[in-house]
Each structure stands twice: as C-alpha cells, then as structure tokens.
Amino acid sequence: MASDTYTRILDTAQALIVSRGYNAFSYADISAVVGVGKATIHHHFPGKADLAVAVIARYRQATEDGMGAMAAHEPRADRRLAGYVGFWEQCIRDNNAPFCIAALLAAEMPSLPPEVAAQVKAHFDELIARLTGFIDEGLKNGELTSTEDAERSARILVATVHGAMLAARVAGGDAELYASITQPALKRLTG
Amino acid sequence: MASDTYTRILDTAQALIVSRGYNAFSYADISAVVGVGKATIHHHFPGKADLAVAVIARYRQATEDGMGAMAAHEPRADRRLAGYVGFWEQCIRDNNAPFCIAALLAAEMPSLPPEVAAQVKAHFDELIARLTGFIDEGLKNGELTSTEDAERSARILVATVHGAMLAARVAGGDAELYASITQPALKRLTG
DNA sequence: GGATATCTACCGACTAGTTGGTCGGTCGTC
DNA sequence: GACGACCGACCAACTAGTCGGTAGATATCC
Numbered sequence: 001m002a003s004d005t006y007t008r009i010l011d012t013a014q015a016l017i018v019s020r021g022y023n024a025f026s027y028a029d030i031s032a033v034v035g036v037g038k039a040t041i042h043h044h045f046p047g048k049a050d051l052a053v054a055v056i057a058r059y060r061q062a063t064e065d066g067m068g069a070m071a072a073h074e075p076r077a078d079r080r081l082a083g084y085v086g087f088w089e090q091c092i093r094d095n096n097a098p099f100c101i102a103a104l105l106a107a108e109m110p111s112l113p114p115e116v117a118a119q120v121k122a123h124f125d126e127l128i129a130r131l132t133g134f135i136d137e138g139l140k141n142g143e144l145t146s147t148e149d150a151e152r153s154a155r156i157l158v159a160t161v162h163g164a165m166l167a168a169r170v171a172g173g174d175a176e177l178y179a180s181i182t183q184p185a186l187k188r189l190t191g
Numbered sequence: 192m193a194s195d196t197y198t199r200i201l202d203t204a205q206a207l208i209v210s211r212g213y214n215a216f217s218y219a220d221i222s223a224v225v226g227v228g229k230a231t232i233h234h235h236f237p238g239k240a241d242l243a244v245a246v247i248a249r250y251r252q253a254t255e256d257g258m259g260a261m262a263a264h265e266p267r268a269d270r271r272l273a274g275y276v277g278f279w280e281q282c283i284r285d286n287n288a289p290f291c292i293a294a295l296l297a298a299e300m301p302s303l304p305p306e307v308a309a310q311v312k313a314h315f316d317e318l319i320a321r322l323t324g325f326i327d328e329g330l331k332n333g334e335l336t337s338t339e340d341a342e343r344s345a346r347i348l349v350a351t352v353h354g355a356m357l358a359a360r361v362a363g364g365d366a367e368l369y370a371s372i373t374q375p376a377l378k379r380l381t382g
Numbered sequence: 383g384g385a386t387a388t389c390t391a392c393c394g395a396c397t398a399g400t401t402g403g404t405c406g407g408t409c410g411t412c
Numbered sequence: 413g414a415c416g417a418c419c420g421a422c423c424a425a426c427t428a429g430t431c432g433g434t435a436g437a438t439a440t441c442c
Contacts, residue, residue, distance in 0.1 A: 005391075020302035023215035026427065037393045042429065044391090099298070106357045107290070107298040111211035124361050148375055155358060159372050162357050163350025166297045170315050181350050184339055188379075194417075217401065228419045230404085235417090239402065 006044050008034050014055045018099050021108050022052055022116065049113040052105075056119040059101050060126060067130045077138025078190040084131065085161060085182045092168050093175040102127075103162045128154050135189065145191045153189060160185040197235050199225050205246045209288050212299050213243055213307065240304040243296075247310040250292050251317060258321040268329025269381040275322065276352060276373045283359050284366040293318075294353045319345050326380065336382045344380060351376040 012033045016025035027048070031038045045051035066087070070080050092098040102123040109117055131154035138144030146153045164181035168174045203224045207216035218239070222229045236242035257278070261271050283289040293314040300308055322345035329335030337344045355372035359365045 003391075021212060021214060021299055023212060024299070024302045027429085028426075038428085039394080039430085040392050043393095046429085048428065103357055104298050106361045107295050108212050108215070109360045111215045121361055124358070152371060152375065155368075155372050156351065156375060159354025159358055160347065160351050161354065163352065163354035166294055166353050167315070167346060167350055169300045170297045170312055177346075180343060181346050184343065184347060196417075218403085219400075229402090230420080231418050233403065234419095237403085 005034070005036055005040065009036070009041055009044055009051070010055055010058060013051050014059070014101065015097070017052065017055060018097050018101055018104065021104055022112060023108060049115050052113075052116045053119055056101065056105070056116065056123060060119070060123050063123065064126065064130075071130075071134075077134050077141070077143040080134045081131070081138075081144075081157065081186060081189060085157075085186050088161060088165065089175055089179050089182070092165070092173055092178050095173055098173055099165055099169060100162065103165060106162075124158075127158060131157060138189070144189045146189055157185060157189070196225070196227055196231065200227070200232055200235055200242070201246055201249060204242050205250070205292065206288070208243065208246060209290050209292055209295065212295055213303060214299060240306050243304075243307045244310055247292060247296070247307065247314060251310070251314050254314065255317065255321075262321075262325075268325050268332070268334040271325045272322070272329075272335075272348065272377060272380060276348075276377050279352060279356065280366055280370050280373070283356070283364055283369050286364055289364055290356055290360060291353065294356060297353075315349075318349060322348060329380070335380045337380055348376055348380070 009030060012030045013025070016029055016033075027038045027041050030041055034041075041051070045054060067084075070083055074080050074083060088100070102120050105112060105116065105120045106124070109120065112120070128151065132151045135144060135146070135153050135157075136150035139146060139150055148156065161182055164178045167181060168178040171177050200221055203221045204216065207220055207224075218229045218232050221232055225232075232242070236245060258275075261274050265271050265274060279291070293311050296303060296307065296311045297315070300311065303311070319342065323342045326335060326337070326344050326348075327341035330337060330341055339347065352373055355369045358372060359369040362368050
C-alpha cells in the first residue's frame with residue numbers, strides 16, 4: 001500500500017513538473033514542500049528518472065481510468081470528446097494542473113532520460129488510441145462527421161488541444177483563449 | 192557589427208534551447224561547442240537570461256523578415272499559409288531546428304525569467320498578428336474560407352502547428368506525422 | 383511471553399560534480 | 413593609452429546521489 005509520504009512526494013513532483021518541466025525541478029524542491037529529507041525521496045525513488053517515471057505512470061493510469069469511465073457512462077461520442085476538451089479547460093480555469101504533463105515533457109523529449117521518454121510516448125499512443133476509438137464509433141453511428149479518418153481526426157484534435165494549452169499558458173493561464181481555440185475544433189467533428 | 196564569436200554563441204545557444212529548453216542548457220555546454228571560455232560568453236551576454244533574450248529577439252526578427260518577405264513576394268493568402276506550415280515541415284524533415292523555440296519556451300513559461308517570458312509572449316503576439324493579417328486578406332478576396340473570424344482562425348492554425356510539432360517530436364522527428372496533422376488544418380482554410 | 387532478528391521509513395552529513403557568475407589580467411587594434 | 417575580445421582561476425550555491433545510522437513496527441524463535 002502506498003504510504004502517505006510516498007504519495008505526497010509523487011503529488012509534489014507532479015505539480016513541479018507541470019510548472020517547470022523535468023529539468024528544472026530538484027529533490028531539494030520536493031524536500032522543502034513535503035517537509036522530508038532528501039534522502040527519504042531517494043529511499044522511495046532511487047533516481048530522478050524513477051520519480052518522473054512513477055509520476056507519468058500514475059498520470060497514465062488516471063487518464064485511462066477517466067477515459068474508461070467515459071466509455072462506460074457516456075454513450076454519445078460528441079459528449080465524450082467534449083468531456084476530454086472540457087476537462088483541460090476546467091484545469092486551466094482552476095489553475096490546479098493547467099497543463100498536460102506529457103505535452104510538457106514532449107517538448108523536452110531530446111533531453112529526457114530514455115525511460116521517461118518511453119512513458120511520454122506511451123501516453124501519447126494510449127491517448128490517441130482512446131480518442132480514435134471514440135471518434136470511430138461516432139463516425140459509424142453518425143454522431144460525428146469528418147472528412148478525415150478516425151485516427152487522423154484524433155491526432156488533429158489532440159494537437160489542437162496541446163497547442164491551445166501552450167497559447168493559454170503564454171497568455172498567463174487564459175481559459176477563455178483555450179476554449180476559443182478548442183471549441184471550433186470540436187464543432188468541426190460534432191457538426 | 193556582430194563578431195564571429197558572438198554569432199556562434201548565439202547559434203549554439205539557439206540549437207541547445209531548441210533541443211533542451213531554457214533550464215537544461217548551460218554556459219559550459221556552449222563553451223565546449225564554441226571552443227571559447229565560459230567567461231567569454233559572460234562578456235558578450237552578462238547573464239543567462241540576457242543570452243536567451245538575445246536568441247529569441249534574433250528569432251523574432253528572422254520570423255518577421257520571413258513573414259515580411261512572404262507578404263511582399265507572395266500575393267496569394269493560401270500559399271502564404273502553406274509557406275508557414277511547410278517551413279516547419281521542412282525543418283523537421285532536415286532535423287536542423289525541428290521545433291519552434293518560442294513554443295518550447297512557452298511550455299516552460301512559469302519557470303522562465305520575466306524578460307525571457309516577455310519575449311516569448313511578444314513572439315506569439317507578432318506571429319498571430321501576421322497570420323491574422325494574411326487570413327483577413329484571404330477571407331476578403333475569397334482565396335480563403337472560414338466559419339471563424341481571421342484572428343481565431345490564425346490562433347487555431349498556430350495551435351495545430353505547435354501541437355503537431357509536439358506529436359512529431361514524440362514520434363522521434365516524424366515529418367510525415369506533422370504533415371498529416373497540419374495539412375487538413377490548412378485545407379480547411381484554403382477550401 | 384520475552385528476547386531477538388528483520389524490515390521499512392526516515393534522517394543528517396557527506397560527496398563529486400555542475401551551475402551561473404566574478405575577478406584580475408593579457409592580448410591586439412585603433 | 414584606451415578599448416574590446418578573450419581567458420584561467422576562482423566562488424558560493426546547488427545538483428543528484430551515497431552512507432551509516434536511528435526509531436518503530438512486525439515477525440521469529442526459544
């Protein structure tokens with residue numbers, strides 16, 4: 001069972017990565033926030049890469065859980081996509097985790113330890129696969145329309161969402177700007 | 192007149208930032224590549240932030256020059272947009288500077304020195320303004336069509352381009368993937 | 383049931399290496 | 413002789429990571 005300290009280290013690391021990326025957070029930062037010795041962090045996560053991998057692995061799981069719940073409880077494809085896009089709008093609005101950790105790490109890709117890079121790639125693949133599934137269903141039952149195939153539509157949607165996150169971040173966390181970019185992208189699929 | 196060393200420091204810093212971001216490049220890295228003492232870099236650029244600002248300022252100028260040239264020599268709006276989108280496709284394909292420096296720094300925004308952050312914001316504003324101009328012209332003379340206004344169309348295009356860069360980077364520099372995401376976004380405007 | 387061994391969580395103190403940055407000084411040129 | 417370009421040596425602060433050790437819980441053996 002995951003101890004309290006273990007979880008708090010993960011939480012803090014995640015928050016720090018979201019705001020600074022992989023290269024600009026340190027064990028000392030986490031140590032100060034959690035109120036625990038640096039050595040303790042090494043006890044739970046031997047190296048920095050291990051810590052980052054654990055953070056992304058948990059993030060991937062949470063994403064999969066969220067997507068799975070949506071697949072189970074929301075039958076309409078258009079609402080599923082709106083749920084994905086809207087989730088991030090809310091995150092930016094609440095300023096809690098206003099950026100997709102994987103998108104941030106994607107930018108740092110060339111300087112990432114290989115294990116971390118592999119997790120980032122895995123997240124992208126899973127995310128695209130999930131959304132491709134949603135869109136594919138929607139195209140077949142007529143809830144969605146697109147001139148592109150499902151996978152390409154998914155990739156375009158994700159790219160737009162990530163690009164909109166960047167724009168919102170540059171604008172100081174502007175959720176309206178994010179929405180004004182992503183809503184048309186959504187509407188193009190939902191018709 | 193900009194000395195040779197001065198320019199080579201800028202070039203190297205730019206390349207390093209493109210591949211690693213602001214936080215993960217050091218004076219020592221540049222020193223090793225350029226073959227000049229660390230103190231020399233400080234002589235030309237007193238602080239790290241000064242260096243980064245100089246890199247982005249030069250990048251902004253180059254962008255403005257490129258956009259200005261396009262405005263002067265390419266009368267058709269659709270070809271102007273294709274020029275912008277295609278420029279990055281070529282960069283990814285050649286693997287020379289396969290990422291927009293400002294998009295990368297945008298991700299690191301919260302951990303950037305204020306002067307650097309200001310430059311990033313300025314680049315985004317200029318880029319949007321230029322593309323908005325192109326699109327506005329195109330909509331008026333019928334070369335382009337869109338259900339959105341010019342500025343929003345520009346923001347959507349830029350977001351898609353930046354998101355596609357991320358996707359291509361995760362996929363190990365896949366220019367085809369970049370193109371497969373950006374081409375439909377372009378076609379939506381050029382009809 | 384009491385002594386003993388083991389395990390996990392945790393810590394202070396340390397290390398070797400790196401970070402951005404400073405200093406005094408040397409060289410060649412105008 | 414002033415000036416810009418440049419350098420080696422240095423600095424304090426920070427980096428990830430190591431080490432030996434402690435406190436407390438849990439299990440094991442007699």
